[in-house]
Amino acid sequence: MSETINKTVKLRYFAWVRERIGKPEEDVELPAGVATIADLVAWLTARGEEYAYAFENPKVIRAAIDRAHVKPQASIGNATEIAFFPPMTGG
Amino acid sequence: MSETINKTVKLRYFAWVRERIGKPEEDVELPAGVATIADLVAWLTARGEEYAYAFENPKVIRAAIDRAHVKPQASIGNATEIAFFPPMTGG
Amino acid sequence: MSAQTTVRIQREPFDVAVEAAKITSGRTDAGAVVTFTGICRGEENGVPIAALTLEHYPGMAEAEIESHVADAAARWPLIGATVIHRFGRIAPGEDIMMVATVSTHRAAAFAAADFLMDYLKTRAPFWKQVEKTDGKIWVEAKAEDDTAAERWTLPGKDAAAE
Amino acid sequence: MSAQTTVRIQREPFDVAVEAAKITSGRTDAGAVVTFTGICRGEENGVPIAALTLEHYPGMAEAEIESHVADAAARWPLIGATVIHRFGRIAPGEDIMMVATVSTHRAAAFAAADFLMDYLKTRAPFWKQVEKTDGKIWVEAKAEDDTAAERWTLPGKDAAAE
Numbered sequence: 001m002s003e004t005i006n007k008t009v010k011l012r013y014f015a016w017v018r019e020r021i022g023k024p025e026e027d028v029e030l031p032a033g034v035a036t037i038a039d040l041v042a043w044l045t046a047r048g049e050e051y052a053y054a055f056e057n058p059k060v061i062r063a064a065i066d067r068a069h070v071k072p073q074a075s076i077g078n079a080t081e082i083a084f085f086p087p088m089t090g091g
Numbered sequence: 092m093s094e095t096i097n098k099t100v101k102l103r104y105f106a107w108v109r110e111r112i113g114k115p116e117e118d119v120e121l122p123a124g125v126a127t128i129a130d131l132v133a134w135l136t137a138r139g140e141e142y143a144y145a146f147e148n149p150k151v152i153r154a155a156i157d158r159a160h161v162k163p164q165a166s167i168g169n170a171t172e173i174a175f176f177p178p179m180t181g182g
Numbered sequence: 183m184s185a186q187t188t189v190r191i192q193r194e195p196f197d198v199a200v201e202a203a204k205i206t207s208g209r210t211d212a213g214a215v216v217t218f219t220g221i222c223r224g225e226e227n228g229v230p231i232a233a234l235t236l237e238h239y240p241g242m243a244e245a246e247i248e249s250h251v252a253d254a255a256a257r258w259p260l261i262g263a264t265v266i267h268r269f270g271r272i273a274p275g276e277d278i279m280m281v282a283t284v285s286t287h288r289a290a291a292f293a294a295a296d297f298l299m300d301y302l303k304t305r306a307p308f309w310k311q312v313e314k315t316d317g318k319i320w321v322e323a324k325a326e327d328d329t330a331a332e333r334w335t336l337p338g339k340d341a342a343a344e
Numbered sequence: 345m346s347a348q349t350t351v352r353i354q355r356e357p358f359d360v361a362v363e364a365a366k367i368t369s370g371r372t373d374a375g376a377v378v379t380f381t382g383i384c385r386g387e388e389n390g391v392p393i394a395a396l397t398l399e400h401y402p403g404m405a406e407a408e409i410e411s412h413v414a415d416a417a418a419r420w421p422l423i424g425a426t427v428i429h430r431f432g433r434i435a436p437g438e439d440i441m442m443v444a445t446v447s448t449h450r451a452a453a454f455a456a457a458d459f460l461m462d463y464l465k466t467r468a469p470f471w472k473q474v475e476k477t478d479g480k481i482w483v484e485a486k487a488e489d490d491t492a493a494e495r496w497t498l499p500g501k502d503a504a505a506e
Contacts, residue, residue, distance in 0.1 A: 015237055015309035016320050067242035069305065083239060083307075087323030090236065090267060090308025091220055091279060091299060091450075106399055106471035107482050158404035160467065174401060174469075178485030181398070181405075181429060181470025182288075182382055182441060182461060199361040202381075210386030210436060216457075217379045218450065219364075224372030274372060288380065288461055289492065295378075296454050330451065 009076070011044075013054070014085035017061065020054035030076065037063045038072040040082065054084070062087060100167070102135075104145070105176035108152065111145035121167065128154045129163040131173065145175070153178060185255035186262035189247045191238060193270045195277060202282040205262035212261050214288040216295040218281045224274035232313040236269045236278065239307035243267065250301045254283070257297070258290035265298060267308060297334050303327040347417035348424035351409045353400060355432045357439060364444040367424035374423050376450040378457040380443045386436035394475040398431045398440065401469035405429065412463040416445070419459070420452035427460060429470060459496050465489040 012025045034043050041058050044051045055061060063070055064083040076082065103116045125134050132149050135142045146152060154161050155174040167173065186205055190196075198217050206212040222234050251263050260283060267279040281298045285291040310321040348367055352358075360379050368374040384396050413425050422445060429441040443460045447453040472483040 012239070014239055014307065015311070018237075064239070064242060064307070067239070067245055069246075083242070085239070085307065086309060086320065088304060088307055089310045089321040089323050090238070090306045091303035091327075103401070105401055105469065106473070109399075155401070155404060155469070158401070158407055160408075174404070176401070176469065177471060177482065179466060179469055180472045180483040180485050181400070181468045182465035182489075197361075198379075199359075206383060206437075210392075212383055213385045215379075215381040215383065217360075217377075218454070219377040220450070221368060221375055221377065223375045223448065230372075275368075286385065288382070289488075292380070292454075292458050292461070296458075299450055299454070326451075 007076075007078075009079055010081045012081060012083040014083065016086055017054050017084050021050050035075060036072065037065070037070060037074050037076065037082070040076065041072070041084075060086060098167075098169075100170055101172045103172060103174040105174065107177055108145045108175050112141050126166060127163065128156070128161060128165050128167065128173070131167065132163070132175075151178060152176070185260040187248070187251045187255060188262075188264040188266075189244055189251055190264075190266045191240070191243050191247075192266065192268060195268070196266045196280060198277070198280050198282065201264045201266065201280065202284070205264060205282060205284040209261055209284070211286050212284050213286045214284065214291040216281075216283050216288075216291040218295050218299055220278040220280070222272045222274050222276050222278055226312065226314075229314055231274055232315065233274070234272045234278070235311045235313065235318075236267075236272060237309045237311065238267070238269045242307050246306050247302065250298060250305065253301075254294040254297055258285065258294045260285050260290060260294055263294060263298065265302070267302070267306065269308070300327070300331040300334060304331040347422040349410070349413045349417060350424075350426040350428075351406055351413055352426075352428045353402070353405050353409075354428065354430060357430070358428045358442060360439070360442050360444065363426045363428065363442065364446070367426060367444060367446040371423055371446070373448050374446050375448045376446065376453040378443075378445050378450075378453040380457050380461055382440040382442070384434045384436050384438050384440055388474065388476075391476055393436055394477065395436070396434045396440070397473045397475065397480075398429075398434060399471045399473065400429070400431045404469050408468050409464065412460060412467065415463075416456040416459055420447065420456045422447050422452060422456055425456060425460065427464070429464070429468065431470070462489070462493040462496060466493040 007030045010027050013021050018024050034040050041055050045055045062085050065079045066081055098121045101118050104112050109115050125131050132146050136146045153176050156170045157172055198219050202215050247265050262284045264282045281295050283291045283294040304327050311318050360381050364377050409427050424446045426444045443457050445453045445456040466489050473480050
């Protein structure tokens with residue numbers, strides 16, 4: 001898949017990340033240059049204060065690509081769904 | 092208690108120690124000189140072939156004095172009940 | 183011989199004894215059953231709790247737990263393993279989640295249940311919100327849970343993505 | 345606040361779920377329940393087992409288990425711990441014994457149940473005899489059980505009298 005074509009990705013937010021952003025999910029067009037999860041967090045943070053608030057401490061934010069845990073440096077590649085959430089507290 | 096007076100002690104046997112000796116319990120008069128569990132095992136071993144069979148491998152025999160686990164060198168003291176049995180296999 | 187594994191994410195309560203019996207039923211080699219049940223407490227540090235609400239990531243929760251159950255079955259000789267995790271509002275005294283592991287001998291059953299719990303705490307996409315009399319707050323993750331999960335990381339194996 | 349402990353040696357079957365519920369009932373601080381159930385297997389290395397017969401040392405069995413339950417309650421913050429061990433003839437598929445531990449958090453409940461099982465295996469005066477088609481044989485103690493029990497021995501603490 002060409003990197004020059006903008007991709008549509010579904011973003012999903014959980015727990016207080018969802019509350020701070022104010023919605024559970026949204027479809028976004030990823031601009032060229034947003035190649036990793038860390039890039040995506042930086043791009044979202046610049047989109048508005050609700051995003052800046054949700055990602056104010058990026059170190060505590062966890063991410064999943066297509067329902068699998070990933071690290072911030074993970075490549076977005078052909079992801080169709082990317083999720084952001086706080087550290088998990090199930091069990 | 093004077094060590095020169097013979098003491099009566101109840102002996103109890105379990106599992107294959109019981110089967111080899113052929114009885115679950117007996118009262119015995121301990122002669123002077125039988126001061127420890129190891130002494131008692133040696134004395135019983137000399138009493139007859141059923142005891143010699145039960146204690147043929149003294150290292151695997153466990154003992155309890157008044158219902159508490161003890162080592163072979165434990166002093167019999169004023170024990171009222173001494174038990175011999177194989178390694179435990181409960182649980 | 184593969185382990186009989188079950189993973190369910192549900193709103194409804196469950197019955198630990200029934201779930202454990204499903205694994206052992208008809209198995210002549212089952213010698214050891216370990217179960218863990220997590221219960222909603224009625225207080226936290228002396229402060230009363232009205233309820234917990236569990237949010238989860240549908241689809242990922244099942245997949246993540248299934249992968250850890252498969253991991254456990256690969257590491258220990260299990261006859262079976264069941265994990266059930268509830269979501270939604272849960273009142274004090276109600277069960278939140280359960281793990282049941284069955285093996286021929288106890289060591290495998292204990293280790294697998296302990297392993298699954300450590301991973302569920304740090305890797306399963308669930309988030310607890312506590313309702314107290316003065317409002318709702320999200321439960322914070324505990325550093326000790328990460329430390330517990332790290333016990334199981336094999337040298338050379340890819341560490342958990344955090 | 346002392347732990348609620350129960351030790352029973354009995355011929356009759358027991359119900360693990362009922363016993364665990366007795367500990368958690370009315371406790372708002374109970375967050376974690378671990379149970380272990382030992383089951384009579386129907387085979388051993390592929391050879392069918394007709395039944396197990398458990399012999400025990402009445403009086404000492406209770407005292408020994410009670411002392412280990414008290415030890416567990418001193419080492420971990422337990423809300424309660426129950427140990428039930430059956431004796432007599434037990435058929436394949438029937439429960440032999442159980443341990444249930446309850447705590448506020450899972451680490452204590454898991455550690456205490458694991459500890460109790462290790463000690464029961466090597467220190468509780470019970471002996472298993474297996475009935476196979478070709479006769480009865482006493483189960484031999486396993487070296488791995490002694491090794492498991494030694495995990496819990498604290499340096500400087502009097503080691504188990506063997």
